[in-house]
Amino acid sequence: MINKRIAVIGTPGKWSTEVLADHLERLTGFRCVVDMAEVVLNLQTGKLTYRDVVLNELDGVIIKKISETYSPAADDRIRMLDGLRADGVRCFSAPEQVGRLINRLEGTAALARGGVPLPETRITENTQAALAVVDEFGKAILKPLYSTKARGMIVLEAADGTEVNTHKLETFRTEHGLFYLQKFVNLGGQDLGMVFLGGEYLCTYARVGDANAWNTTINSGGKYQAYDASPELIELGYKAQSCFDLSFTTVDIALTEEGPVVFEVSAFGGFSGALKGCGIDAAEKLCEYVLNELETG
Structure with missing residues (x-):
């Protein structure tokens, strides 16, 4: 086991949060899932505490989920984490990078400035x-x-x-x-999720939509499938995610009659699509990436 104390900031009981904590416990012997609703920030000391854990004393944190829904309050939670790096706690991804993607306007404006093709x-x-x-x-x-x-x-x-x-x-x-x-962009019944870990391409999956829904999200009946992305499409994904500096992310891409467009770059990325569509345990790979980064400095 590697002697590192890494917490998962997420939603207790949710699969994507707990699977990260499971892998970290197996690899390090330490398990801590942090619910930001219970975190206390002491502005005089700069310390953040969750129950009996002082987050500033950890080796690192993985920010998997900041809130069940995006809102200005979710952005406030991200800002509470800013001080961790000053105490040497590595954050995966860095709070200021995650914060750029909580607000849809800020995230897509960054993509537009980067020359990434978007829907009008x-x-x-x-x-x-x-x-x-x-x-x-x-x-x-x-x-x-x-x-x-x-x-x-x-x-x-x-x-x-x-x-x-x-x-x-x-x-x-x-x-x-x-x-x-x-x-409105005609998705042709599917859109793509392109997964990146540490800025490197991991895989691409398709979300295939329900015939009765205008979008392909899993919430609207979409299903995951594997997708063999072309080098040109992967290059587009690289370009989009490079507008940010994220440890793990998914780039949402639609294939239109006018060519591929990027809908968004995810603040946190998702594990289900990589696992169900491509057979890749992205949560495990993220944990291994984090530990390697902590070991190599």
Whole structure:
């Protein structure tokens, strides 16, 4: 066993969190799953405590899940972790990099600046401007700035008319505020998850959608399958994930008639797709990567 104390910041009881903790316990003999809802930050000392564990005294932490849902509060939790590195605690991934992806606008803006092809996207607070975008696109997806797995997303069609779309936009505004509108992309029944570990390509899986859903997420009935990505597609994934500095991530890619586009780079990445689609235990590989990084400095 390797004598390192590494905690998993995640959701106690959830498979993706617990499988990391299982692997770390097997490799190091130490097990600690941290629920950020119970963490206390002492600003005078800079210490973060979870029950009887002082996180500043650990060798490292793996940030697997900061919250069950993305929100400004999730961003606050990330900021609480910023001080760990000052005490020599390695974070996988670094909190400031994860924070760039909690907010959809910040994450996709970084991709756009990096020259990564995205679906056409417009952001505005103005309802009339948003209606003009829907008319321009013909069909658009209205997305909350803080969400995952297509939660809270709404399809708007110009054919539905101004009155219907105005009502949808104003209802959306009451909960989410800013309008983030993306041109509807025909997925052809699938999109891809391209997995990277330490900046290196690991595998690609497909999410094959349910015929009755507009998106391919597992929450909407999608299924995982293996996918043999071309070198050109892998290069696109490299380009997208290199806009950030993440220990582990998944790049979401759609194959459209105009060519591949990137939807997003995940703040945390997922293990299920790699395991069920490609037969790769990405959680185990992440733990081995983390231990090697700690051993080699």
